[in-house]
Amino acid sequence: MKMKRKKLASLVLTAMISSAVLSACGSNNTNNASHNANNGAPTTEAAATASPDTKEPVELRIINWRVEDKEFFDQFNVKFEQENPNIKVRYDATPTQSYQQLKNSRIAANEVDIVAGDYKTMNSADQRELWMDLSGQSFLDNFKQDALQNLTYDSKQYGLPWNKVSLVAYYNKQIFSDLGLQEPKTWTEFTALLEKIKTAGIDPILVGGKDGWPMQQIVHTLEPSVVRGANSDFYGKDNSNVMALTSKFTDSEWLEVFTKFQTLSTYFQKNSLGLAYGQAPGLFAQGKAAMTIDGTFSLTQINDAKPNFEVGTFIVPATDDEAKNKIGYAKIGGAWFISNKSPNKEAALKYLEAFSQKDNYQLYIDTVNQFPVMDGITMKDPLAEQINDQLSAKDAVDQFTNIQNSGSTYSLDLLNKVSTGDMSPEEAAKQWQKDYEDSKANWK
Template identity: 45%
Template sequence: MKRKIALMMALSLIVLSVLAGCGGNNDKPAESSGENTGTPAPQSQTASNSPEKDVDLRIINFRVEDKTFYDEINAKFEQEYPNIHIKYDAVPTKDYAQLKQARLTTGDVDLVGGGARDVTDPVIRDNWLDISGQPYLERFLPGALKSGQADGKQYLFPMLATSVVTYYNKKIFADLGLSVPKTWAEFVEVCEKIKASGVDPVMFGGKDQWPINMILIGLEAGIVQGSQPDFYSGMKTETTKFTDPAWVEVYTKLQTLSKYLQKNAVGLAYGEAPGLFAQGKAAMMIDGSWSSQQIEAANPAFEVGVFLTPGSDKAELNNTAPVSNGDSGWMIYKDAENKDAALKYLEFLSRPDNYKRYIEVAKMLPVMKDIQMSSPITQAIAQLLNQQTGFWESYQVIGAKYNYTDYAIRTILGNMKPEEAAAKMQQDFIDSKPNWK
């Protein structure tokens, strides 16, 4: 009997040893449970390294102003995924193209901050992973998703929308008995009354030159797209041209508006303008919705209102709000080593509580459904956006040449006539035809 018991014990040990050998390979990649990430990513989009192993998720971004949010959210993400260590680098926009190119060239990146232009350009688009089918994308507004689509695929994970509006000082308007202008004629009349009172009508930080585009975007929406929504679809065939009356009108009204800018407007740095406006140094400021954060920070007690810049003489056309849904978002590098970690990060950002926190901190317009905004200015801007059109820049032909910033600055300085600016734009566009994509 003792010999039988000993034999049975020996056999049991052998069986256990064999089973352990079959199931105990610690080097085998573990399957993602999908917990808190929606449906697990398709196999073709999942990185080869195990979610159990330590990985460095390498992220680059150009929105340095979002540092507070990303410091907070990255720490929160690492608590939930302790094996994923975030290496986050953000640099100003002027330095970002160089950083992005260097990191893509060396392959030292997983998540790349960018926008719609990174998707519309086929050469740049070839760098990105198709994230179509990720369940969390259903949380976003269709228009926002569309800005990051091409060839039936989704490449951009959108983070925000922006608009261009005219901010105005409610106290100055009330003191002068002014109403919000609905037409261009009313806008000029308001500017005249403000100027006559000794106050600068419009604050403009033009030292960096590119902010002139905010004024162009504000005027163009009602003048061009308000009356001709498909204007830019005819540019390649010259059915429509920059020399058409609509764009000459844009430059003409820009020139008129230049009379109401503060003295030495082209010498003021763009970043200084919102703070000065909040201090009451001018009655209005034509700028992007993103400046609401600086305005509120500069003077929390400041009573500010917003309206769409009335470029047209027809009030109904000025209800066309210029909106960009693809200014900022995320793309996954298609050859990234850590695709699985990058997909988890995007899912984490898309959770309503985390995304709402972003909107609260960044004070941007949300692109996700059912997100309430706490910023009074942002709420006021959102109420203007019922009838939307894209920033005219979003309809530019890839590879074409556009020097509108230079010509606009020359126009407000009086060095170029509106007709000449429009003609130069059209000539540049046609001359660049060999580079069109």
């Protein structure tokens, strides 16, 4: 009996060891492969090898969290496969909640070639190491310089931008004209307008607060004009001022943001913290509130819910100072990254190149209704075109959390507590500064 047990133990052990050895061998292989890919195809040349000289079948593995963009990728991937018969696209999209898990595991197992990400995907040295440097690829020339700049670090281009997103107030023109209201130009006008709507018994602002980040969007709407309008170098390069504690979140600028957020929160619909974000655009389109402050990415959802009134938009005036209000918020909605260890870099570059072609990119913009980051692209939707004009009148700055430190994304709880009145703006600012300083060990 005893011998049998030993035998079994050794059997299991062998199985486990062999799998470990196999995995080690495997990773060596892929390393070699990636080295070869690195050495064999210097990045500048890779673009030139667009003509299909290798007919070896390639499976191109792409992951994305934009499940909403299914329609575009269904078409585009088929088209891409037809043009590149040796490449089979394995495109995968999961909802945001589980995307991080998917991304981490696929990268770790080197089971992915192209990864959808954003600035967070390249916010630390060990993360940047994962991505191929796209500098010098000819297809980059199609994109606007400032959009590319957002995905550059130490003059290496890590990501290929998809689009630009911003935040606007969508409003119900019917309700506005019934109450004799005009688009506000200043913060004072804006709050007066909110008060009027509220007195008329209509919910002024609809917010899907349950998911948290829609609350953050309100802060992102206010922050650029208030903070960077007052002091354009508030954060300093790579957040240096904030890290050196010469700029604090308890400074008057940020206190103003929190105070104004509190003011706005009194105009949210009742129980706004319980409404799932996904329902907000549809309910707004059904005329349940006068406005909703939301991303430009929700335009499609609002249109799809077929509002029976005309929708207008304006960018929330966060201060009374025209010059400050000129500073607006815009960020890259997402970007492609190519895995540095990918054995299929050539095919991956081809995919990005195809994505960057004007006609494909135009189709992308038309289908997903997002704002283009390429010159000479038009938007079909008149409302989108209008927002685009409004945005281009602004000096766009990126989300202040762009340079990530733990703690620089203030805790959502603070916002919730401010909106329910459980915390004053001063307390929230103090708490945030404290949380930020406490996390110093994690600063990168």
